[in-house]
Amino acid sequence: MIIPPIGLGIGWRPPLALDIDRRADLGFVEIVAENIDPANIPTPLRHLRARGVAVIPHGVSLSLGGAEPIDKARVRRLAELAREFDAPLASEHIAFVRAGGQEAGHLLPLPRTRAALDALIDNVRTAQDLLPVPLALENIAALFEWPDREMDETEFLGTLLDRTGAMLLLDLANVWANARNLGGDPVAMLTQMPLDRLAYVHVAGGEERDGTYHDTHAAAVPPGVLELLSDLCRLADPPGVMLERDDHFPPGPQLNLELDAIAAAVARGRDQRNVQRQPA
Amino acid sequence: MTNETSSVNPPDPRRADLARRQAALVRALRGDAPTPAGFDPAHVERAADSLGRKRARSVQKAWPATARAVGDRYGEHFAAYAAENPLPTDVDTDGFHFAEWLRSRGLAPDDARLELAVWRVVHGFPFRVLFLRNARTLALVYRRAGAARVLRFGRKPRP
Numbered sequence: 357m358i359i360p361p362i363g364l365g366i367g368w369r370p371p372l373a374l375d376i377d378r379r380a381d382l383g384f385v386e387i388v389a390e391n392i393d394p395a396n397i398p399t400p401l402r403h404l405r406a407r408g409v410a411v412i413p414h415g416v417s418l419s420l421g422g423a424e425p426i427d428k429a430r431v432r433r434l435a436e437l438a439r440e441f442d443a444p445l446a447s448e449h450i451a452f453v454r455a456g457g458q459e460a461g462h463l464l465p466l467p468r469t470r471a472a473l474d475a476l477i478d479n480v481r482t483a484q485d486l487l488p489v490p491l492a493l494e495n496i497a498a499l500f501e502w503p504d505r506e507m508d509e510t511e512f513l514g515t516l517l518d519r520t521g522a523m524l525l526l527d528l529a530n531v532w533a534n535a536r537n538l539g540g541d542p543v544a545m546l547t548q549m550p551l552d553r554l555a556y557v558h559v560a561g562g563e564e565r566d567g568t569y570h571d572t573h574a575a576a577v578p579p580g581v582l583e584l585l586s587d588l589c590r591l592a593d594p595p596g597v598m599l600e601r602d603d604h605f606p607p608g609p610q611l612n613l614e615l616d617a618i619a620a621a622v623a624r625g626r627d628q629r630n631v632q633r634q635p636a
Numbered sequence: 637m638t639n640e641t642s643s644v645n646p647p648d649p650r651r652a653d654l655a656r657r658q659a660a661l662v663r664a665l666r667g668d669a670p671t672p673a674g675f676d677p678a679h680v681e682r683a684a685d686s687l688g689r690k691r692a693r694s695v696q697k698a699w700p701a702t703a704r705a706v707g708d709r710y711g712e713h714f715a716a717y718a719a720e721n722p723l724p725t726d727v728d729t730d731g732f733h734f735a736e737w738l739r740s741r742g743l744a745p746d747d748a749r750l751e752l753a754v755w756r757v758v759h760g761f762p763f764r765v766l767f768l769r770n771a772r773t774l775a776l777v778y779r780r781a782g783a784a785r786v787l788r789f790g791r792k793p794r795p
Contacts, residue, residue, distance in 0.1 A: 423651055456662060462690060464662070467654070471654050472654055499679055502675070503675060
């Protein structure tokens, strides 16, 4: 499946609505499905859609990686938003958010076992059957790992995408944060990722606290994440790249600089890829 | 939201084991149980700490008047509340439970009580009267076109 280019994007949040509306070069926005009522779409989103900006519904509460079957009502909401906006695709996380009747309040990592992979694949297929558009799945940031690993993250991811036909929503800030907090080389990891299935890319900023990097989406994108974005664009051509900002919203000019820095990082990587491709 | 789920497959012992382990991890992250065997306790603890911060910050944003009214003691009160109350499915309800927790302990200043009254009027019985102690005014909170409105009677707060 080929996803058409969607260009530069941003996570749409009400406090950013005006600045987003003023930015003419945006190809897409992503909306958090749980925060937008399909029966009561905010007017600024309708305006964006009318001027040709793609809108991608993004779920955070399906708990696709949970051992229990997913709640179809949550998938239907995602589906309804996808239809409402004529979205090119919808997305969710490779994670679980509740278990044993309790909400965790955050995206939690999965054990990298066959059993967890099978449960995830069953849930992804249930979701895909109800969605009118392709589904992209996102790698998450984790502050801990499960014991009893039966495969590495890239094998887990590759098998998941192969067996479900889902696309990859690659969160580079999460790859970067995990390498910092749990070890590993983020660039080496990118080279092993199923980049041929790339739908779009998330970048975001976070904060360092007591030696741990937290992916808070509440600060500027760190230089290391922008560098990783250039590295990615040297290896592959992501159809879309977007900024996630969820808190401590910057004033408009600063937000524009953030988006400009992302576009520049993409261009740097792309130029290097083109140079590599030139015959000697 | 209903809890309609897909049909249950024949019981799979590995799936049941996964369910048990996920539930044990969530309990540990909430501070209700020790770190399950095999996990790095320091890593699980920092994740639990991060979840606690995220929860407190989310409620602070969803219930701004209550958080402002409590001021410097917000973190302390919220931690005490969170230790006793599991996370509901959405942040607005979490904020409502927190505001109610403050009120029932006599810890809710006027603005917090007003925000709580506004929530109740939007989600329940369409009007409410409360006495704002500091301002020494009576407030009528009522619902009109789905939104809460506030009318104040009595003395204006001193400048």
